[in-house]
Amino acid sequence: MSFSYVSHLECPKCQEVYPEHEVQQLCQCGSPLLVRYNLNEIKANLKKEDVTTRKGNLWRYHEILPVKQEENVVSLDEGMTPFVHMKELGKKMDIKNLYIKDEGIIPTGSFKTRGASVGVSKAKELGVKQLAMPTNGNAGAAWALYAAKAGIKATIVMPEDAPTITRKEVAISGGDLHLVNGLISDAGKIVGKLVKEKGIYDASTLKEPYRIEGKKTMGYEILEQLNWEIPDVILYPTGGGVGLIGIYKALLELRELGWISSEKLPRLVAVQAEGCAPIVKAWQEGKTESEFWENSETSAFGINVPKALGDFLVLEAIYQTDGCAVAVSEADLSQAQKDVAELEGNFICPEGAATFAAARTLREQNWINADDKVICLNTGQGIKYPESVDLSNVPLLQPEDVITG
Amino acid sequence: MSFSYVSHLECPKCQEVYPEHEVQQLCQCGSPLLVRYNLNEIKANLKKEDVTTRKGNLWRYHEILPVKQEENVVSLDEGMTPFVHMKELGKKMDIKNLYIKDEGIIPTGSFKTRGASVGVSKAKELGVKQLAMPTNGNAGAAWALYAAKAGIKATIVMPEDAPTITRKEVAISGGDLHLVNGLISDAGKIVGKLVKEKGIYDASTLKEPYRIEGKKTMGYEILEQLNWEIPDVILYPTGGGVGLIGIYKALLELRELGWISSEKLPRLVAVQAEGCAPIVKAWQEGKTESEFWENSETSAFGINVPKALGDFLVLEAIYQTDGCAVAVSEADLSQAQKDVAELEGNFICPEGAATFAAARTLREQNWINADDKVICLNTGQGIKYPESVDLSNVPLLQPEDVITG
Known part of the structure; x- marks a missing residue:
């Protein structure tokens, strides 16, 4: 048995x-690369039941992950996140079988941790x-903390108006943090120059091939938590x-391994905000790539991406799963965040709330x-987004006051 | 097989x-009550290996928890938290076998979730x-969110200067949140009046007997994660x-069940801050109860408790485990928080950091x-304590700037 059955990298x-044993970034054609495995060998050597009794983190799937030597695994015991009806x-x-997968x-x-651990x-x-x-x-917070554990220097560049809490996560890791008076595209240019001039590893989204492998484990876990149904x-x-690309990759791999039935795949739904919906527009127009979304705006800053490098994969x-793409309004998203907390006790992030708003619309x-088994992915904790909760109506008492009800 | 083997409540x-089938608060003598089980029946019906293959949350130990009907379980799939060397x-x-249990x-x-789920x-x-x-x-944040899920109205009273993020957790749950211009003791008096006049359930620390049962599962999990060694x-x-009381209770129960060896128990260490160390003082003086600590002060607000209702149990x-009690300085605590993040990638809370500072001292x-197997409990996430990280030295770049190293 090998620890990993990784084979090579391939341009989709x-x-x-x-x-795979040398540093690779994008393909020479400019596309992100995908990791391939000897799935037939895994099929011959590993049963899904073997995985189920291992420690409850994403490395239980190590044969289908790209790290060849176990001693290189950088893990904080991440994964097997809550899955609740x-x-x-x-x-x-009116969706009887509604589930949350709470990243x-x-x-x-946040789910960025999976990409950081494997990457x-x-x-x-x-x-x-x-x-x-x-x-x-x-993503910067996750990569900085895992890089610290690995003894790798992490240079993280973020817009000055990125959430303060993520800045603090980078700072406490001892990471090389820089703020920029500009947008993430400005941060990207600064990183681009540094990478080019100093030969440093470019960990930008999809410019390294391995974060997808971390994120695909969400797909493995959902299926395992549903007892492979x-x-x-x-x-x-x-x-x-990247999360959706990863989950789709996971489904194809599980099907090839024979761990799930080959009849149908779940319909995958890309949820965006009305203020930034390039994938929705492309899907509505039947296109295979998206166009840059001008003046994008949404409170769910994690999905404020006007043009994604991997849009064609999304x-x-x-298309391949008969899925769809839906845009939700800021009001619906905010209402969904409240509904989830008030009825189910989860304080989720605005991005996660968007999936519940979309499920209601669909x-x-x-x-x-009404009978469909429906999984909503919450990608991060509500407490990382304190501005999403309004406290203006909370009463202030004096010590001698009395509550009446 | 019963879902729970709970037997009765007992005053220590x-x-x-x-x-146990009626609402109970404190004993008539004023002491907190402890929950007792028919451990012999559990011993006859359940093996520790049975538990290991169940779903990865604290309810895997349901036979040794107080809820009798499974449909009353209010769960967000909490527990089996990370355990990392x-x-x-x-x-x-110079502690080769140092572990974090990351609550x-x-x-x-935070670990308060365990008490809230079971309570x-x-x-x-x-x-x-x-x-x-x-x-x-x-605690208020955890109880409000779980109460929301249970459909129970939660009246939460917190000092005006309690951390804003926990206030937001209560608010989004739809909980009945009140701030008070005073200390937690003032909040306690307001709750006391409400409880007395309206016959409402008093969920104050140790005034209901069941949060200990939630928190003891930390002890079960540590032992299971160490393969019962x-x-x-x-x-x-x-x-x-309450955490320490719960872990000690768990150890005694596991010993009685025969799931761990009966030779020795781990030495339990109560860690406090120098600015609020009533347990340390009592232990140093060989006393069985603590005295009120005047003018207590520490950045680790979760351990700013001048006199605990369960001090005699702590x-x-x-004493029973040949443990000890240690107070750490604010500077050591802050340094330990940095060390953990920079070397291990965990962003822990100040209270958790205190345990690492104490381990170093001991x-x-x-x-x-040097060869001891040592477990430090981190009780909460660093991101709930943003003020613990200093950002004053982070450089601000302009879009045209270059990073040189």
């Missing part, structure tokens, strides 16, 4: 192949000493789209049936 | 016995329609002391040996 656009909210939405309950508090581990295996990335917050619909908040996942349109 | 001070920090501290990675982001579930089973509690923040030392940040746990004094 031009099919060019690259070895939401009975009350399901009643209200807020993971080290660093940093593989960087360590490849001998990387320094990495650099632009970020709007959560395929759900009907999975809704994902879509900015860069659209492929939607149910109203009968695109989702 | 005067040994008075109470039935800290190699690099262990090297620096920040749980719904609502609210039992309240639901007892038919409670409204509960009330004073809080410095984290007893560690040498467990360090716990001690304010109200001291008993220390190692220097040879109270901890």
Whole structure:
């Protein structure tokens, strides 16, 4: 038995192949690269029941992850996040089998952790000493903390108006943090120059091939938590789209391994905000790539991505699974965040709330049936987004006061 | 097989016995009550190996928890929190087998969640329609969110200067939140009047008997995660002391069940801040109860408790396990928080950091040996304490700037 059955890297656009034991960034054609495995060997050596009894973190799937030597694994025991049937909210939405997969309950508090754990581990295996990335917050926080654990220097550049809490996560890790008086695109340019001039590892979204492998484990876990029975619909908040790309990749791999039935896949839904919906527009127009969304705006800053490098992969996942793409309003998103907390006790992030708002819309349109098994992905913790809660109506008492009810 | 083998409630001070199927608060003698089980029946019906294959949350131990009907369980899939060997920090501290049990990675982001899940579930089973509690923040947030899920009205009273983020957690749950221009003792008086006049369930610390049962699961999990081998030392940040009381109770129960060896128990260490160390003082003086600590002060607000209702139980746990009590300085606590993030990638809370500072001190004094297996409990997420990180030295770039290294 090998620890990993990784085989090579492959370009999904031009099919060019690259070895996995050397540092690779984008394909020469400009596309992100995907990691391939010897799935037939895994199929012969590993049963899904073997995985189930392992420790409850994402590394239980190590044969289908890209790290070859176990000692290179950089782990904070992340993964196997909560998976809960939401009975009350399901009643209200007339979706009996509504589930949350809660990615807020993971080290660093967002799904970015999965990409960081696998990405940093593989960087360590490849001998990387320094990495650099632009970020709007959560990804930078996750990569900085995992890089610290790995002994890799992390240069993180974020816009001055990115959330303060993520800045603090980078700072306490001892990471090389820089703020920029500009947008994430400005941060990207600064990182681009640094990478080019100093030969530093570029950890920008999809410019390294391994974060997808971390994020695909959300797909493995959902299926394992459903006892390998395929759900009907999975809704994902879509900015860069790596989570959705990863889940689709996971489904194809599980099918090839024979761990799930080959009849149908869940319908994948890309959820965006009305103020930034390039994937929705492309899907509505039947296109295979998106266009840059001008003057994008949404309170769910994690899905404020006007043009994603992997947009064609997101659209492929939607088309291939008979899925769809939906944009939700800021008001619906905010209401969904409240409903989830009041009925189910989860304090979720605005991006996660968007998936519940979208599920309600799709149910109203009968695109989702009342009996469908529906999974909403919450990508981060509400407490990382304190501005999403209004405290203006909270009464202030004096010590001698009395509460009457 | 029963879902729970709960038997009755017992006073650890005067040994008075109470039935568990009615609402109980304190004993008539004023002491907190402890929950007792038919451990012999569990021993005959359940093996520790059975538990290991269940779903990864604290309800896997349901036979040794107080909820009798499964449908009363109010769960967000909480527990089986990360347990990680800290190699690099262990090297620096000369403690080879140093582990973190990370209670920040749980719904609502602190160990209070365990008490809330079990406490609210039992309240639901007892038919409670409204509960009330004073809080410095984290407990109120956890109870409000779980009460929301249970459909129980939660009246939460917190000092005006309690952390804003916990206030927002209560607000988004739809809880009945009140701020008070005073201390937690003032909040306690307001709750006391409400409880007395309206017959509402008093969910104040240790005034309901069931939160201990939630928190004891930390002890079960540590032992399960160590494959039921007893560690040498467990360090716990001690304010109200419920966590330590719970872990000690768990150890005694596991011993009676025969799931762990009966030879020795881990030495339990109560960690406090120098600015609020009533348990440390009592232990140093060989006393069985603590005295009120005047003008207490520490940045680790969760352990700013001048006199705990369960102090005698904490001291008993220390004496019975040959443990000790240690106070750490604010500077050591702050340094430990940085060390953990920079070497191990965990952003922990100040209370959790205190346990690492204490472990270092105890190692220097040879109270901890280099080969000892040592567990530090982190009770909450660093991101709930943003003020603990200083950002004053972060450089601000202009879009055209270049990073040089």
